[in-house]
Each structure stands twice: as C-alpha cells, then as structure tokens.
Amino acid sequence: MLIFRKPLPNIEHPEMPADVVIVGGGPAGMACALRLSQLIDEHNVRHPEAPLSKENVYVLEKAREAGQHCLSGALLDPRSMKELLPGFESEAPLDAAVHKEGVYFLTRTGHYQLPITPPPLQDHGNYVISINRFVKWLAGKVEAAGITIFTGFAGSELLFDRHGDGDRVTGVRTDDKGVDKQNQQKSNFEPGYDVKAKVVVLAEGSRGSLTKQLIQKFDLMKDRNPQTYGVGVKELWEVPSGRIQPGEVIYTMGYPLSTKEYGGAWIYGSKGDGPKENIVSLGFVTGLDYHDPRLDPQHVLQAFKQHPFVAKLLAGGKMIRYGAKSLPYGGWWSLPPLGGDGWMIIGDSAGFLNSARLKGIHLAIKSGMLAAETAFEALVKSDASAATLGKFQRRVETSWIHDELWPVRNFHQGFEKGMVAGMFNTVLQELFDGGLRNRVPSHAGHENLQPFASLPADGGPEAHMLGPAKGDGKLTFDKLTDLYHSGTRHEEDQPAHLLIQDTTICNDRCLKEFGSPCQNFCPANVYEMLDDAAAPNGKRISLNPANCVHCKTCDIQDPYQIITWVPPEGGGGPNYDGM
Ligand SMILES: Cc1cc2nc3c(=O)[nH]c(=O)nc-3n(C[C@H](O)[C@H](O)[C@H](O)COP(=O)(O)OP(=O)(O)OC[C@H]3O[C@@H](n4cnc5c(N)ncnc54)[C@H](O)[C@@H]3O)c2cc1C
Numbered sequence: 210m211l212i213f214r215k216p217l218p219n220i221e222h223p224e225m226p227a228d229v230v231i232v233g234g235g236p237a238g239m240a241c242a243l244r245l246s247q248l249i250d251e252h253n254v255r256h257p258e259a260p261l262s263k264e265n266v267y268v269l270e271k272a273r274e275a276g277q278h279c280l281s282g283a284l285l286d287p288r289s290m291k292e293l294l295p296g297f298e299s300e301a302p303l304d305a306a307v308h309k310e311g312v313y314f315l316t317r318t319g320h321y322q323l324p325i326t327p328p329p330l331q332d333h334g335n336y337v338i339s340i341n342r343f344v345k346w347l348a349g350k351v352e353a354a355g356i357t358i359f360t361g362f363a364g365s366e367l368l369f370d371r372h373g374d375g376d377r378v379t380g381v382r383t384d385d386k387g388v389d390k391q392n393q394q395k396s397n398f399e400p401g402y403d404v405k406a407k408v409v410v411l412a413e414g415s416r417g418s419l420t421k422q423l424i425q426k427f428d429l430m431k432d433r434n435p436q437t438y439g440v441g442v443k444e445l446w447e448v449p450s451g452r453i454q455p456g457e458v459i460y461t462m463g464y465p466l467s468t469k470e471y472g473g474a475w476i477y478g479s480k481g482d483g484p485k486e487n488i489v490s491l492g493f494v495t496g497l498d499y500h501d502p503r504l505d506p507q508h509v510l511q512a513f514k515q516h517p518f519v520a521k522l523l524a525g526g527k528m529i530r531y532g533a534k535s536l537p538y539g540g541w542w543s544l545p546p547l548g549g550d551g552w553m554i555i556g557d558s559a560g561f562l563n564s565a566r567l568k569g570i571h572l573a574i575k576s577g578m579l580a581a582e583t584a585f586e587a588l589v590k591s592d593a594s595a596a597t598l599g600k601f602q603r604r605v606e607t608s609w610i611h612d613e614l615w616p617v618r619n620f621h622q623g624f625e626k627g628m629v630a631g632m633f634n635t636v637l638q639e640l641f642d643g644g645l646r647n648r649v650p651s652h653a654g655h656e657n658l659q660p661f662a663s664l665p666a667d668g669g670p671e672a673h674m675l676g677p678a679k680g681d682g683k684l685t686f687d688k689l690t691d692l693y694h695s696g697t698r699h700e701e702d703q704p705a706h707l708l709i710q711d712t713t714i715c716n717d718r719c720l721k722e723f724g725s726p727c728q729n730f731c732p733a734n735v736y737e738m739l740d741d742a743a744a745p746n747g748k749r750i751s752l753n754p755a756n757c758v759h760c761k762t763c764d765i766q767d768p769y770q771i772i773t774w775v776p777p778e779g780g781g782g783p784n785y786d787g788m
C-alpha cells in the first residue's frame with residue numbers, strides 16, 4: 210500500500226525567530242539575500258545608532274549543497290548581475306561569451322538555417338554558464354556577506370496567523386527528518402523548525418510547493434491567466450574536439466515535434482570546470498500542453514538526438530549528465546499578486562521567465578533584488594504588512610522586468626493552437642507591441658490531453674516520441690540509464706512525497722481514459738502501473754519516489770490534478786554537478 214508523507218500529529222516544533230526567511234537558494238533566492246545584505250550594510254554605515262542585523266536573515270535550500278538542484282540551459286543575460294555585483298565577470302564562473310548563434314528548422318532528416326536570428330534569440334553579450342556552478346559561487350558570496358544558508362532543509366509548510374480581517378504568513382516549517390516509510394518516527398527523528406519570520410520570500414523555482422499552498426489558500430490566480438509550463442530534459446555531453454566552440458549557440462524548432470506541439474531545443478558549446486573545451490549542453494523543452502498522453506518528453510530528446518544534424522555533432526562522444534526540470538511559460542498575465550501580509554514571491558515561483566527568449570535567470574535575479582529592497586523597507590519600518598510588501602508589485606511594474614515581459618505578454622498563448630498559429634502570432638507581436646489584443650486568455654496545459662481512444666492507435670505523426678525510449682546505449686538512452694547520470698539520491702526509508710489524492714482514480718479511470726500518462730511524462734520512472742489481478746483493470750499504480758529529480762512535471766501535467774509534489778526529507782534529490 211502506498212503511504213504518503215503527511216504532517217505527524219502531536220509533534221512539538223522548536224521555534225526559531227527570523228527577520229527574513231528566503232525559501233529556495235536558486236538565482237532568485239541568492240540574489241535576494243545578497244541585495245538585502247548590501248542594503249543592511251549601507252544602512253548601518255548611515256545609521257550606526259540604529260543598526261539592522263543580518264543574523265536573522267536565512268536562506269532555506271532543500272539540496273545538500275547550494276546549486277545541486279538547479280538545472281538550466283544555461284545562457285546568462287548579465288543585465289541584473291551587473292547591477293547586483295558590478296564587475297562580476299572577472300570572478301564569476303562564466304564558461305564562455307556567446308560569439309555565434311544559429312536558429313534552425315528541422316524536418317525529419319533535413320535542416321534549414323533561418324536567414325536571420327530572430328531578435329529574442331540574439332545572444333551576443335550573454336554567457337554560457339553552468340547554473341549549478343554559478344549558484345554555488347553566489348552562495349559563497351551570500352555566506353561571506355554574513356547570511357546563513359541552511360542546506361538540506363526544505364520548507365514544508367507555511368505558518369499562518371489570524372490578523373485583523375485575514376490571515377498573514379508568519380513563517381515556514383522545515384521538514385521533519387527521520388520519518389519512515391509508514392510515516393512513523395525513526396530513532397533518529399528530528400522535528401522540523403518553525404522559523405517564525407517577519408517576511409517570508411518564496412523563491413522555490415517552478416511550481417513551488419509552498420507557493421502552491423499560498424496561491425490556493427488566497428485564490429491568488431483568480432483574475433490571472435493560468436500558469437502554463439514546459440519541461441526541459443537535458444543531457445551534458447563530452448564530444449571530440451572541434452565539433453562546437455565554447456560560446457556557440459544553436460536553437461532548433463520542428464522535428465521531432467509535429468506542428469501540434471510547442472517546444473524546441475538548445476545546443477550550447479561550453480567547457481567544464483577543468484581545461485576541457487568540448488562540452489555540449491543540449492536539451493529539449495516540450496510544452497506541457499500537448500494532446501497525446503502517450504508522449505514522453507525524455508523520448509522527445511532521444512528522438513531529437515537521432516536527427517542527422519544532432520547525431521553528427523555527438524558521434525563518438527559520451528553523455529556525462531542528465532536532468533529535467535519544468536519552467537513556467539505563462540509570462541506577464543500569469544504572474545500572481547507578488548506580495549501580501551508577510552510574504553513575497555520571486556523568480557520562477559512567480560513566473561518571471563521570458564519564454565520567447567528561453568531566459569529567466571536574469572529576471573529571477575532582478576526580482577530577488579527588488580524583493581530585497583521591499584523586505585529592507587519592511588525591516589526599517591517594522592511593518593511587514595501588505596501595505597509595505599505589496600509595494601514589491603509596483604517595484605516590478607516600474608522596472609525593466611516589465612519593459613522586457615510586456616511586449617511578449619501574449620507570446621505563449623499564440624501557440625495554444627499549434628506551431629503555425631504561434632509563429633504568426635509572434636510576428637504580430639513584433640509588429641504591434643504585444644499583438645492585436647491587450648490580453649489573450651490561456652488554458653491550463655493539462656486540459657489539452659485527449660483520451661487515448663480518440664487518438665490513432667499507431668501514434669500517427671507523433672509515433673516516434675510516444676511511450677518509453679529504448680536507447681542504443683551510445684547516442685540514445687532509456688530513462689533509467691539517463692536517470693543514473695542525474696546523481697539522484699534520497700533516503701529510501703521515508704513516505705512517498707508524491708501525494709496522490711485518490712489512487713482509485715489512477716487505477717479505475719486514468720488507466721482506461723488516458724493510459725496512465727504519469728508513466729510517460731515523468732522523466733525519472735517514478736510512476737509505474739504494475740500488474741495486479743485484484744485491480745479493476747488488472748493494474749495498480751506504484752511509485753519509486755527515490756528516483757524523483759524534483760522537476761514537478763507530475764504536479765503540473767496530471768489530467769485529474771490529483772498529484773501534489775511535496776519536498777522529501779531535506780538533502781535528497783538530484784546532484785546536478787556541472788549542469
Ligand atoms: C531546461 C531549462 C533551460 C533553461 N534555460 C535557460 C537559459 O538558457 N537562460 C536563462 O536565463 N534561463 C533559462 N531557464 C530558466 C531559468 O533556469 C530559471 O528561470 C531560473 O533558474 C529561476 O531561478 P529561481 O531561483 O527562481 O528558481 P530555481 O533555479 O529553480 O531555484 C529554486 C531553488 O529552490 C529550491 N527549493 C525549491 N523548493 C524548496 C523548498 N520548499 N524548500 C527549500 N528549497 C526549495 C530548489 O532546490 C532550488 O535550489 C531554463 C530553465 C529550464 C528548466
């Protein structure tokens with residue numbers, strides 16, 4: 210029987226007072242911490258009589274080490290970093306400056322380069338980085354500035370207090386450690402802390418679990434477009450030298466996707482942290498609004514690598530890392546309110562990502578900086594109410610985040626009707642400052658999944674990316690082989706952190722209607738339908754939670770919306786070294 214992680218009854222949680230707690234130590238959270246530290250330092254020089262302390266500013270990060278759960282392309286637009294740490298280029302781990310871009314359209318066997326690189330994909334001035342190394346470096350800066358980062362601690366619940374007419378966020382409970390598979394205390398049990406904070410900043414990345422709690426509790430998306438997502442599946446390769454230069458950037462559209470799906474690939478020439486000059490970062494982002502529940506995003510990447518254009522680049526090379534992560538595509542109209550009583554939301558958790566450019570790192574950093582200014586104001590005024598923290602919204606609206614996201618506010622909505630309509634809409638956007646309508650509505654992507662009985666049994670034009678990829682062990686890999694290269698490790702003796710509200714829906718309905726798409730969309734083989742003569746359709750759902758790479762795809766794409774991802778015991782998860 211599946212036992213799910215849930216709060217243990219009658220547990221005393223030690224309290225820990227905090228001024229500001231930042232949940233999530235990715236680019237957004239680290240930038241927020243660093244900017245707050247700078248503002249406190251400046252204040253203390255100006256007002257030695259009324260100094261502010263940094264001792265009670267904390268970052269909680271669920272990974273064992275900062276950066277381990279961070280996965281990105283990654284090209285860094287340096288705009289916000291230049292503001293945060295002028296001159297950062299001289300010491301940050303930047304693998305290569307972009308010196309060459311190309312955008313290609315792939316047919317099944319051919320490739321055609323676009324005569325010009327569309328402006329959103331012009332990357333001169335940007336850097337190829339490993340987000341893992343970059344975040345580790347930022348974490349060093351945060352700690353050197355005197356701010357404590359608690360690694361291996363996940364925020365598992367938000368704490369609320371009744372206050373006047375409504376609830377306010379008063380802190381974060383961290384994960385209980387030492388809970389066994391039956392959801393019982395083990396001998397090494399340690400209760401989580403109640404970090405009671407004046408200001409809670411949610412910086413959990415895409416589909417944050419506390420952010421989801423907050424959004425649901427206060428119905429924050431009620432006047433917004435629903436957030437839409439993609440999932441990026443990435444491999445790092447070491448290839449024979451001379452194939453691609455560090456700093457060379459390739460984007461592709463088309464194959465293996467048909468015109469019905471949204472997505473595309475990146476190939477970046479990079480170098481490792483040693484003397485190597487022959488590292489290729491490649492990946493495929495598949496929009497989580499596809500129709501066929503049999504589609505498998507990990508298989509999409511395998512099919513992409515078999516295209517002659519890509520296979521030639523990788524021939525004789527070796528895959529060295531694997532990972533997957535979701536990213537929010539919705540843009541401006543899918544941003545929730547950004548601040549309220551005791552809380553703010555930054556980075557991918559809010560949805561600060563420019564999907565036309567496949568870039569969010571610089572926006573995550575900038576949103577973190579603006580949230581830090583707001584948190585600082587709250588500390589100085591001793592007022593962390595919505596009146597102060599709500600000003601974060603205005604700060605964003607008057608910053609270059611708005612200038613960048615506003616013209617592409619209807620970009621992703623255009624692709625809801627397929628690739629061709631989307632390209633046409635993109636041109637209209639360029640010509641008419643965001644298109645012909647101020648706000649184009651959108652739908653949650655999982656609503657597009659069609660019952661598989663209505664789809665061609667042989668898969669039709671999508672056949673080459675449906676179901677599990679087999680892999681030849683050289684160029685292509687099955688999921689478990691790929692997963693081995695993600696370095697994923699969890700404490701095995703713990704309850705499942707994928708909470709399925711009602712498993713009878715999986716066994717009785719989903720299997721028949723959608724063919725259990727969780728087996729396909731999960732890039733880590735967590736979900737399996739096992740033979741079981743006693744089950745109504747001869748199969749029952751089973752989980753391998755220890756495989757989970759924390760991409761959040763299941764929480765997003767399940768057709769009945771009955772899966773909730775919650776953090777497993779802190780410290781577990783992938784190890785995206787060098788990714
Ligand atoms: C496949 C892919 C390719 C991309 N390519 C690019 C690119 O080339 N250029 C670009 O600019 N952007 C790119 N992006 C987007 C970019 O990576 C994100 O916008 C950026 O990383 C967002 O930063 P963040 O700090 O908001 O979130 P994240 O980077 O996701 O960091 C969130 C952190 O919070 C931690 N966390 C989450 N929940 C909890 C919790 N409850 N408790 C404690 N810790 C928690 C996580 O472990 C993680 O360390 C890409 C994204 C993907 C998925």
Ligand code: SF4
Pocket residue numbers: 707730731732733734735736756757758759760761762763764774
């Ligand atoms: S279980 Fe969910 S979050 Fe974990 S790897 Fe699979 S799809 Fe991603």
